[in-house]
Amino acid sequence: MVKLVLQRSTEALRRHAKRSADGALIVPLIEGAAPDDPALAAAAKAARFAGNAGEALAVPGAQGFTILAGIGAGQAISDWEAGGGAGMAAAAGRAQAVLLAEGASPEQAASFAAGAMLNAWRFNALRDASKDKDAPPAEVTLAVANPAKVEAAWQRAEATLRGVLYARDLVAEPGNRLNPASFAERLLELRDLGLKVEVLEGKRLTALGMGALCAVGGGAEHGPRLVVLRWPGKLKAAPIAFVGKGICFDTGGISIKPAAGMEEMRGDMAGAAAAAGAMLCLALRQSPAPAVAVLALAENAIGAASFRPGDILKTHSGKTIEVLDTDAEGRLILADALSYTAKRFRPRAMIDLATLTGSIITALGHHRAGVFGNDEALTAALMAAGEDVTEPLWPMPIDDEHREVLKSDIADLRQCAPAGSGAWGGRFLSDACHAAALLREFVEGTSWAHLDIAGVEAREEAAPLGPKGPSGFGVRLLDRLVAMRFERDA
Numbered sequence: 001m002v003k004l005v006l007q008r009s010t011e012a013l014r015r016h017a018k019r020s021a022d023g024a025l026i027v028p029l030i031e032g033a034a035p036d037d038p039a040l041a042a043a044a045k046a047a048r049f050a051g052n053a054g055e056a057l058a059v060p061g062a063q064g065f066t067i068l069a070g071i072g073a074g075q076a077i078s079d080w081e082a083g084g085g086a087g088m089a090a091a092a093g094r095a096q097a098v099l100l101a102e103g104a105s106p107e108q109a110a111s112f113a114a115g116a117m118l119n120a121w122r123f124n125a126l127r128d129a130s131k132d133k134d135a136p137p138a139e140v141t142l143a144v145a146n147p148a149k150v151e152a153a154w155q156r157a158e159a160t161l162r163g164v165l166y167a168r169d170l171v172a173e174p175g176n177r178l179n180p181a182s183f184a185e186r187l188l189e190l191r192d193l194g195l196k197v198e199v200l201e202g203k204r205l206t207a208l209g210m211g212a213l214c215a216v217g218g219g220a221e222h223g224p225r226l227v228v229l230r231w232p233g234k235l236k237a238a239p240i241a242f243v244g245k246g247i248c249f250d251t252g253g254i255s256i257k258p259a260a261g262m263e264e265m266r267g268d269m270a271g272a273a274a275a276a277g278a279m280l281c282l283a284l285r286q287s288p289a290p291a292v293a294v295l296a297l298a299e300n301a302i303g304a305a306s307f308r309p310g311d312i313l314k315t316h317s318g319k320t321i322e323v324l325d326t327d328a329e330g331r332l333i334l335a336d337a338l339s340y341t342a343k344r345f346r347p348r349a350m351i352d353l354a355t356l357t358g359s360i361i362t363a364l365g366h367h368r369a370g371v372f373g374n375d376e377a378l379t380a381a382l383m384a385a386g387e388d389v390t391e392p393l394w395p396m397p398i399d400d401e402h403r404e405v406l407k408s409d410i411a412d413l414r415q416c417a418p419a420g421s422g423a424w425g426g427r428f429l430s431d432a433c434h435a436a437a438l439l440r441e442f443v444e445g446t447s448w449a450h451l452d453i454a455g456v457e458a459r460e461e462a463a464p465l466g467p468k469g470p471s472g473f474g475v476r477l478l479d480r481l482v483a484m485r486f487e488r489d490a
Contacts, residue, residue: 001165002120004113004140006154009102012143020064022095024137026056026087027066028104028112030074037066044068054082054464056090067091069112077111078390080104084115085464088136096139104144106153113142114157118465121165123172159284160479164472167270167277171457171470175249175266179222180297183248183269187227187276187295193283196230208340211314212321212332217298219253219306224298226337229279233290240289240486241347242279242478243337245330245354246272246297253300253326254308267470268330270457271353272297274474281479289486294341296333300326312411316340317442322411324418330356331435332415335442342444348486349378349447352439353474354454360432361455363396369456369473370396372436373449382449385480390465391473393451402430402437413441 016023027035031051034041040059043049049057053072058065069087072079084099091097099116101109120136122129129135144150170178170186178186184199191197201223205214210226217224227246233239247268251257257265272295279293307313311323313332317339321332334352341350360370369386371393373379379395386393408414416434436450456473459466466472 001162002117002136002138002140004117004142006142006144006147006150008147009100009143009145012098012141013100016064016098019096024058024065024067024091024094024097025100026069026084026091026097026116027100028071028074028080028083029068031070031072035068040066040068053079054086056086058090065091065094074108077107078388080108080111081115081118081390082464084112085119085466088116088119089462089464091137092134094137096141097137098141098143100143102143102145106150109142109144109150110153110157113154114161115465116140117161118164119467121168121466123169123469125169156285160281160476162284163277163281163479164475166280167273167472167475168466168470170273170276171267171270171472173266175299178266178269179220179248179299180217180225180246181222183246183297184225184227187229190229190276190280190283193280194231195279195283196232198228200226200228209314209316209318210336210340211316213296213298213336215307215311215313216300216329216333219303220299220301222299224296224333226340227295227297229276229293229295231279231282231287231291234288235290235487235489237290237489238346238348239292240482241341241345241350242275242291242293243334243341243350243352244272244275244293244295245269245334245352245356246295247330247333248297248299250300250327250329251302253302253306253329255326256302257327267458268355269297270355270470271453271474274353274453274472274478277472277475278478281475282482287482287487289482291482292341292345292347294337296337298333300329315442317444319413319441320411322408322414324415328416328435330354331438334439338439338442339444342446347446349375349449350443351382351449351451351478353451355457356435356452357432357454359430360452363432364394364455366455366460368392368394370394370432370452371449372396372398372433372452374440374443375447375449378447378449381485382451382477382481385484386477389476389480391477396433396436398433398437398440402433405434406438413438
């Protein structure tokens with residue numbers, strides 16, 4: 001993570017002037033406004049730069065690069081984030097940058113800096129980035145009139161930022177470095193920040209009746225894990241629960257995936273990463289809300305012990321599931337994790353996150369995640385939180401027909417609709433809805449929402465809030481939800 005220093009604007013600008021040759025000054029610009037400096041105003045007019053949120057214009061000059069960062073109307077926090085991110089992107093290749101936020105409120109200034117830092121993230125653990133000409137500035141200063149007034153807002157923003165970047169780092173890791181065992185080891189490090197971490201594996205999972213999780217992870221060298229993260233909070237209330245799908249790599253199992261694009265399946269644990277990142281946020285900002293995250297970790301590999309189509313799995317809830325497709329494994333491990341979470345913790349609400357289905361991408365593209373659930377108020381709160389942090393959701397149905405297709409002749413449920421069934425030989429099968437209908441069977445009456453984040457867990461191309469690659473989607477959304485709804489007594 002690039003380090004950011006909070007500094008009084010007069011001092012920051014003085015230091016910038018001395019190092020102008022390798023620096024960039026990033027200045028927020030409200031949509032439709034003209035910069036105070038005549039040269040900058042002329043440059044903006046010539047370039048037809050209007051100050052739209054998420055756009056930036058770099059203007060070279062005697063005092064180094066000045067970057068005009070559009071913040072739209074300047075009212076929404078998300079616009080300040082987008083402006084900061086766009087400004088940082090335009091500063092790529094410079095050694096240092098100053099974010100000038102003199103006239104901004106503390107929250108606006110902190111958001112301007114948070115957007116810049118989200119854009120500056122890179123996963124450099126496995127490459128030599130020293131010769132990267134497009135690297136973000138290594139030294140970043142947030143210049144404000146009164147640093148003391150901004151400090152609290154920045155600490156709050158930084159907590160969320162660290163959670164997002166933690167999740168991105170996990171998702172970026174290749175499968176030969178991040179497996180269920182090493183993932184669990186990394187999560188144990190969160191104990192240093194006040195989280196309680198418990199790792200369940202081997203015979204303990206078997207004793208708990210985790211037949212679905214054990215089956216999915218049974219064919220891999222590193223067996224499955226169920227990791228529980230707990231934040232005690234201060235309120236005397238049941239916890240809010242996050243449940244994450246953590247498939248560290250997904251070959252599809254015996255129902256093997258095509259080779260093309262399979263390398264992207266290293267990110268099939270983005271739901272678990274987002275849940276862990278959200279817990280890190282809560283711990284760093286000392287949230288009063290009790291919270292728990294249950295992460296189901298496995299690798300869907302091919303081996304002598306791999307589960308097969310036609311197998312019947314007995315889940316933690318006692319219900320049995322008929323397997324039709326080993327590449328629909330995410331809903332199986334979530335079934336065990338949801339049931340376990342609901343029974344053990346009896347949470348106020350339970351939200352699962354998973355890169356679950358390709359059909360949700362067909363429905364919503366790479367712009368929104370799908371939200372399913374059994375509680376309209378929880379769904380509405382999630383959607384409001386998503387809009388606030390630009391991680392938008394779209395409500396999806398679980399109709400009677402979606403449950404009807406899961407009837408099995410030999411088990412309590414079947415995992416999905418049979419291949420080739422439905423309209424046009426299954427070409428337009430609503431698999432995301434079928435998966436949600438299956439998951440609903442394991443929530444034990446708890447207020448619940450399911451976020452299918454396939455398609456938004458990674459960016460297809462660079463954007464103001466980050467480069468191409470892992471997005472950390474879900475971390476900010478969950479953190480915002482907790483702040484909005486769960487940081488008060490039930």
